[in-house]
Amino acid sequence: MTKLTVLATGGTIAGIAGSAIGADYRAGEIGIEDYLEKVGGLGLEAELSGRQIANIDSADMGPEVWNALHPAICDALKDPECAGVVITHGTDTLEETAFLLDLTLPADKPVVVVGAMRPADAVGYDGLRNFANAVRVASDPEAAGRGVLVVMGDRVFAARDVRKVRTRGTEAFRGFPRESIGLVTPASLEWFGAPWRQGRGAAFDWCDALPEVVIVHAYAGFDRAGVERQVGENTRGIVVAGVGEGNMPESARQALVALARRGLPVVRASRTDEGLVDREPEDEENGFVAARALNPQKARILLQLLLANGITDSAAIQQRFDRR
Numbered sequence: 389m390t391k392l393t394v395l396a397t398g399g400t401i402a403g404i405a406g407s408a409i410g411a412d413y414r415a416g417e418i419g420i421e422d423y424l425e426k427v428g429g430l431g432l433e434a435e436l437s438g439r440q441i442a443n444i445d446s447a448d449m450g451p452e453v454w455n456a457l458h459p460a461i462c463d464a465l466k467d468p469e470c471a472g473v474v475i476t477h478g479t480d481t482l483e484e485t486a487f488l489l490d491l492t493l494p495a496d497k498p499v500v501v502v503g504a505m506r507p508a509d510a511v512g513y514d515g516l517r518n519f520a521n522a523v524r525v526a527s528d529p530e531a532a533g534r535g536v537l538v539v540m541g542d543r544v545f546a547a548r549d550v551r552k553v554r555t556r557g558t559e560a561f562r563g564f565p566r567e568s569i570g571l572v573t574p575a576s577l578e579w580f581g582a583p584w585r586q587g588r589g590a591a592f593d594w595c596d597a598l599p600e601v602v603i604v605h606a607y608a609g610f611d612r613a614g615v616e617r618q619v620g621e622n623t624r625g626i627v628v629a630g631v632g633e634g635n636m637p638e639s640a641r642q643a644l645v646a647l648a649r650r651g652l653p654v655v656r657a658s659r660t661d662e663g664l665v666d667r668e669p670e671d672e673e674n675g676f677v678a679a680r681a682l683n684p685q686k687a688r689i690l691l692q693l694l695l696a697n698g699i700t701d702s703a704a705i706q707q708r709f710d711r712r
């Protein structure tokens with residue numbers, strides 16, 4: 389039997405409503421031991437050992453839990469008996485954790501992040517199926533070499549592509565620019581294409597004190613004051629959730645140019661749901677970086693890691709954003 393380590397962080401997958409049809413529920417209620425007992429009846433073809441890292445609503449996910457989660461994953465991956473890791477997580481910030489781990493873990497064993505949109509006692513709970521699917525993916529040697537994977541709604545996504553696009557319903561995740569990279573059910577798994585990261589180590593060393601990067605959200609009427617209000621003494625970088633293809637009003641642009649000249653990297657992403665933000669000729673003059681396919685919250689994670697590794701020059705930052 390394939391041995392997998394399950395690291396639990398909470399979320400709706402471990403949530404309880406107290407009623408099969410109620411609207412309200414609490415995320416992060418079921419402990420990992422109880423959860424593994426619950427899935428024990430599914431007949432999954434893997435031996436699961438669990439560890440509770442946190443039991444939170446993923447709105448509260450951040451450095452504190454990441455600093456416990458990352459070494460726990462590394463320990464599991466180092467164990468020759470462990471074939472892969474499954475992480476249970478709330479869906480609200482799942483894409484940020486998955487992308488951060490993708491950039492800081494080696495790609496030699498499967499690491500799969502999974503959540504649910506309905507609490508465990510709700511009618512139509514999707515968590516058991518998603519979990520069974522995640523176990524199937526993590527048990528497949530072909531899952532290695534694809535970076536951190538996210539399993540939701542019978543689909544497999546690469547961490548870099550995935551994002552939550554809906555507040556409700558079980559089809560809440562999509563990928564961009566690649567849609568899903570595989571289809572999974574508890575009984576089957578089909579990959580679209582071959583692994584692309586075999587044998588590669590982590591892109592970045594782990595950093596337990598990520599620098600402060602703020603996301604400033606553009607809107608009609610956004611201006612210099614809107615930028616300056618959000619940039620504090622400790623801010624080391626800025627991501628703009630720009631309108632359209634990472635655009636912003638002139639007054640805000642001028643404020644950001646001034647900050648870029650003071651040495652704060654400025655990355656232009658888009659507040660739209662999906663699409664590329666490509667480099668434009670003015671970026672050179674402005675000292676800006678184009679986020680390409682990354683949404684603002686993922687652009688923030690990448691910028692934090694780059695800054696933590698001493699990469700502060702906008703051309704070098706752009707190069708890393710350009711790399712898929």
Ligand code: ASP
Nearest residue numbers: 399400445446478479480
């Ligand atoms: N608020 C929940 C969380 O992110 C939502 C979910 O897991 O679906 O923890």
